[in-house]
Amino acid sequence: MKALCWHGKKDIRYDTVPDPTIEHGRDVIIKVSSCAICGSDLHLYDGFMPTMQHGDIMGHEFMGEVVEVGSDNKRLRVGDRVVIPFTIICGECEQCKRGNFSVCERSNRNKEMADKVFGHSTAGLFGYSHLTGGYAGGQAEYVRVPFADASAVKIPDGLTDEQVLFLGDIFPTGWQAAAACEIEPTDTVAIWGAGPVGQFCVRSAVLMGARQVICIDRVPERLSMAAAGGAIPINFDNESVLDRLNELTQGKGPEKCIDAVGLESHATRSLDSLYDRAKQAVMLETDRPHVLREMIYVCRPAGILSVPGVYGGLVDKLPFGALMNKGLTVRTGQTHVNRWTDDLLRRIVEGQIDPSFVITHTAPLEQGPGLYKTFRDKEDSCIKVVLKP
Numbered sequence: 001m002k003a004l005c006w007h008g009k010k011d012i013r014y015d016t017v018p019d020p021t022i023e024h025g026r027d028v029i030i031k032v033s034s035c036a037i038c039g040s041d042l043h044l045y046d047g048f049m050p051t052m053q054h055g056d057i058m059g060h061e062f063m064g065e066v067v068e069v070g071s072d073n074k075r076l077r078v079g080d081r082v083v084i085p086f087t088i089i090c091g092e093c094e095q096c097k098r099g100n101f102s103v104c105e106r107s108n109r110n111k112e113m114a115d116k117v118f119g120h121s122t123a124g125l126f127g128y129s130h131l132t133g134g135y136a137g138g139q140a141e142y143v144r145v146p147f148a149d150a151s152a153v154k155i156p157d158g159l160t161d162e163q164v165l166f167l168g169d170i171f172p173t174g175w176q177a178a179a180a181c182e183i184e185p186t187d188t189v190a191i192w193g194a195g196p197v198g199q200f201c202v203r204s205a206v207l208m209g210a211r212q213v214i215c216i217d218r219v220p221e222r223l224s225m226a227a228a229g230g231a232i233p234i235n236f237d238n239e240s241v242l243d244r245l246n247e248l249t250q251g252k253g254p255e256k257c258i259d260a261v262g263l264e265s266h267a268t269r270s271l272d273s274l275y276d277r278a279k280q281a282v283m284l285e286t287d288r289p290h291v292l293r294e295m296i297y298v299c300r301p302a303g304i305l306s307v308p309g310v311y312g313g314l315v316d317k318l319p320f321g322a323l324m325n326k327g328l329t330v331r332t333g334q335t336h337v338n339r340w341t342d343d344l345l346r347r348i349v350e351g352q353i354d355p356s357f358v359i360t361h362t363a364p365l366e367q368g369p370g371l372y373k374t375f376r377d378k379e380d381s382c383i384k385v386v387l388k389p
Contacts, residue, residue: 002389003057003140004368009047012058012369020136020144025072028148030082034161035062035138037368037385038169039195040262040310042376044129048263048286049312051113051130060086060126061169062138063161066152075149082152084145085337086169088124088135091150102334107147108133122334139368141389153341156349162356162386163348166200171355172340174200174260177308178208179340180331181256188212188249190298191231192291193260194222196384197308199229199358201258206230207352210256214248216241218266221381225358236267245298253300262309263287272317279316286313296323307332358384365389 005015020029038061043049063083066076076082089096093105104123108114110133114121117131124146127137136143145152155164174197181189189205191198194217205213206229215226216234223233234244245254267273267290279285295305296319305328323330347353360383363371371385 001141002365003136004059004365006044006052006056006058007054010045010373012045012372014366014369015055017055017057017140020142022068022070023144024146025070026147026149027070028066028073028076028145028152029068030064030084030143030145031067032062032064032138032141032143032389034064034165035059035140035365035387035389036165037139037372037375037387039197040128041372043263043310043312045372045376046264049129049131053130053134056127056129056134057136057140058127059137059139060128061165062126062143063155063165063168064143067142070148073149076152080152081155083155083164083167083341084126084138084143084148085151085153085167085341086126086128087151087334087337088126088133088146089151089338090147096150099336099339101336101338110134125334139365139387141365151338153338153345155345159348160356162359163354164345165386166196166355166358167341167344167348168337169335170196170358171200171344172337173197173308173335174202175204175340175344176335177201177258177260177306178204180306181205181258181304183208183210183256185209186211187256188214188254189256189258190214190216190245190254190295191226191258191260192216192295193309194219194226194233195260196358198222198260199225199383200355201260201308202226202229202231203353207347212248214245214254219378222383225383229357241294242298249300253298253303255300255303257295257299257303257305259291259295259305259307259309261291263289263311265290267291275317285316287311287315289315289318293317293319296326296328299326299328301326302328304329304331308335359386361385363387
């Protein structure tokens with residue numbers, strides 16, 4: 001089969017690889033109908049995530065048709081149309097039973113490696129390094145899905161791939177980020193990053209009834225999309241984020257702040273961002289936490305910081321004194337996708353939201369390597385890429 005494979009920093013190739021096979025009775029094999037390039041894939045593309053190996057298949061946003069079912073899988077049948085959450089879950093461990101699916105205790109087959117890095121292992125993830133299990137990703141013609149009876153989301157007739165594909169990651173990720181804020185009708189919610197996850201944070205915060213939603217970025221078309229979803233845009237290249245937030249909140253700051261950027265913050269004019277890039281260059285820091293610092297500084301006392309943006313390692317110079325003395329709450333984590341999918345699928349069916357709004361580019365899978373660069377460099381007004389094997 002064909003797949004997009006990692007061969008080093010900024011080196012994604014359209015390769016021929018072996019077809020997947022059933023390895024466990026709960027597995028299924030799906031024929032991929034649509035997959036996507038996620039912002040967190042760019043952390044692999046840019047070389048920031050460790051333990052990637054040459055030939056690893058990329059991608060964790062995908063869906064398709066079940067074409068083979070393991071002998072122990074009684075829930076799925078050949079022909080079922082499914083979306084696959086990016087978090088691999090067993091459905092049976094203590095964390096899964098609590099709904100904490102992104103920290104499933106059984107699905108990371110490289111648990112000992114993850115224990116050394118994180119203290120305790122997280123769940124396995126599709127296409128996201130050997131630290132999270134080394135599972136083949138979904139930017140391919142076929143994918144083996146472990147524990148598929150626990151995770152796969154069955155899709156009803158009448159919905160297009162484009163409407164439901166993002167149930168596997170960015171829609172529930174944006175929703176969880178907003179839910180973590182415990183939004184009240186009087187709240188101002190400030191969101192850093194107007195990429196795909198940021199767009200879903202905006203729409204989720206609006207659906208949850210926030211009084212005011214603000215989105216911070218510097219890419220005009222992304223800010224325009226956020227404004228169309230109900231946000232007040234701030235272009236940090238053209239105006240002071242601090243001054244504008246104070247103006248919009250009568251000097252008090254937003255009650256809730258969401259970091260939809262993660263470890264590759266692209267702030268260019270601040271001293272702290274220059275500091276981060278210098279430390280990265282000599283391998284003394286792995287991540288660029290400019291957004292985290294800014295959120296801690298501007299958030300209203302007793303507010304909540306929600307962090308769906310991916311971080312991979314070590315950050316420096318966080319104003320922890322401000323965090324503690326202002327009484328801020330921080331909530332983080334990969335998404336507990338299956339906690340949210342039933343409700344979000346219902347909202348799609350009822351017409352409350354059509355997630356396809358975020359798609360700007362659709363192309364055959366073989367064009368994926370070039371579109372990684374287009375997406376990464378924000379060329380051609382690119383916000384979200386969907387690939388068709």
